Amino acid sequence: MARLGIDKRSTEIVRTIIMMGRNLGLDVIAEGIETREQQRHLQRLHCTYGQGYLFAMPSTGEQIQTLLAPCS
Numbered sequence: 720m721a722r723l724g725i726d727k728r729s730t731e732i733v734r735t736i737i738m739m740g741r742n743l744g745l746d747v748i749a750e751g752i753e754t755r756e757q758q759r760h761l762q763r764l765h766c767t768y769g770q771g772y773l774f775a776m777p778s779t780g781e782q783i784q785t786l787l788a789p790c791s
Contacts, residue, residue: 724760
């Protein structure tokens with residue numbers, strides 16, 4: 720993702736992967752999103768799912784269970 724929006728070739732590769740996934744009826748998840756600018760580029764390319772340090776740092780299974788546990 721580091722070159723997305725900066726390098727035309729990288730952007731075209733990402734665009735092609737997103738289009739191919741959508742044409743095959745697949746959900747495409749962008750990985751490695753680190754900046755708001757990368758997020759905006761992916762949104763303009765109609766990528767609806769993403770993950771990366773922008774949203775959260777890696778977590779253990781226990782941390783995720785705590786995060787998703789219902790409130791008492």
